[in-house]
Amino acid sequence: MTDTITPTERAIRAERDKQRAYGYTPANDLDHPPGTLAVAAAISALAANPARGTGPTPRWPFWRGGPKASFRLNLERAAAFIWAELERGDADAAHLNLYTDAHGHHVIATSAQDAARLYPDGAAIQEVPRDTWTAAQNAKVWDTAAARIPTPRTLL
Structure with a gap:
């Protein structure tokens, strides 16, 4: 396996860098309710699909912008919005521990x-180091933060 960056990865990174240059930084992303950037990604991906036909496009969640005319650019933009949503969720979850x-x-x-x-009953508890969390545990902590679920919360 190589660490070569593909043209697709480079394009997605360039789109995310462009978003940041326009002021849509991780700090700005925290101002949006959880899921808003994912909705923008979904709309961009739907608009990108040439097989979708001419039906109505779901409502764009921001006051400006919207899907682009290019199939490829809409997919790159969708991927960059997903990246931004994941970063926003990581920041939300940073204050939680397992x-x-x-x-x-x-x-x-x-x-x-x-x-x-x-x-x-006063049971002894200890913190689980973040670098040992399973993917499922990390997802539960992330989802708890994203959904703004009050803590403490048991993991089932």
């Missing part, structure tokens, strides 16, 4: 003290 008890139950919380509130 904790475990002696029985292997997991809790999402902002602090050990917060997590301990779910264990009235």
Whole structure:
């Protein structure tokens, strides 16, 4: 496997860099409700599909802009919007941690003290290092932040 960047990867990175140059930075992305950038990605991808026909395009979530005339450019833009939504979600989830008890139950919380509130019997809990989280655990923490679900929250 090589680390060669493909033309497609280069185009998506260029589109995301262009968004940032226009002021649509990760800090600006946090101003949008979760899912807004994903909606923009979906609309861009739908508009890109030449097989879609001439039906109505879903409502664009921003006050300006909209899908482009090019199939390829709409797909690149959709990918860049997905990238931005993922970065926005990562920033939302950065304040959350994953904790475990002696029985292997997991809790999402902002602090050990917060997590301990779910264990009235005083069970010992410890933080799970981020670099050891499974993909499923990372997704649950991310989804909790994106949905603005109150914490602490147990992982089922």
